[in-house]
Amino acid sequence: MFGDRLKLLRSEKDLKQEELAKIFNVHKTTVSNWEKSKRFPDEDTLNKIADYFEVTLDYLLDRTNEKSFTVIKHGDFEFEINKKNQDEEKNNQIKLKLREMLDLFSDEK
Numbered sequence: 001m002f003g004d005r006l007k008l009l010r011s012e013k014d015l016k017q018e019e020l021a022k023i024f025n026v027h028k029t030t031v032s033n034w035e036k037s038k039r040f041p042d043e044d045t046l047n048k049i050a051d052y053f054e055v056t057l058d059y060l061l062d063r064t065n066e067k068s069f070t071v072i073k074h075g076d077f078e079f080e081i082n083k084k085n086q087d088e089e090k091n092n093q094i095k096l097k098l099r100e101m102l103d104l105f106s107d108e109k
Contacts (some may be wrong), residue, residue, distance in 0.1 A: 003037035009053045009060075010035075024048060065103050 008102040010020050010031075024031075024045060033039035041049065050060045058064045 001037055001059060003042065004064055005060055006031075006049065007035045009055065013053070014099045023052065 010017070015023075017035070018028045019032045020044050021028045026045075030039065034041060040046075046057065046060070053060070055067045056064070059067045
């Protein structure tokens with residue numbers, strides 16, 4: 001659940017609830033209520049939380065166990081690659097292949 005993920009992320013950064021509250025300009029009890037799943041942040045705050053902890057919204061909302069993705073942009077196209085169990089060399093190979101495919105597609109126009 002969101003509250004459990006938030007508490008985990010906060011503890012990983014060794015932050016107290018008061019410190020996290022200050023970062024997001026909310027009261028400590030708000031953070032406590034989020035972590036206890038008694039309250040839920042608005043969409044804007046939710047995005048700010050994900051950005052601050054550098055995780056995806058899916059991770060923050062407990063829809064996946066993967067914290068982040070590699071984003072590849074090429075022209076009008078954007079791809080997210082789940083980095084699970086992949087080393088940097090494997091990610092670079094995937095990026096290269098995607099760019100090659102996109103270049104082929106772009107040449108067909």
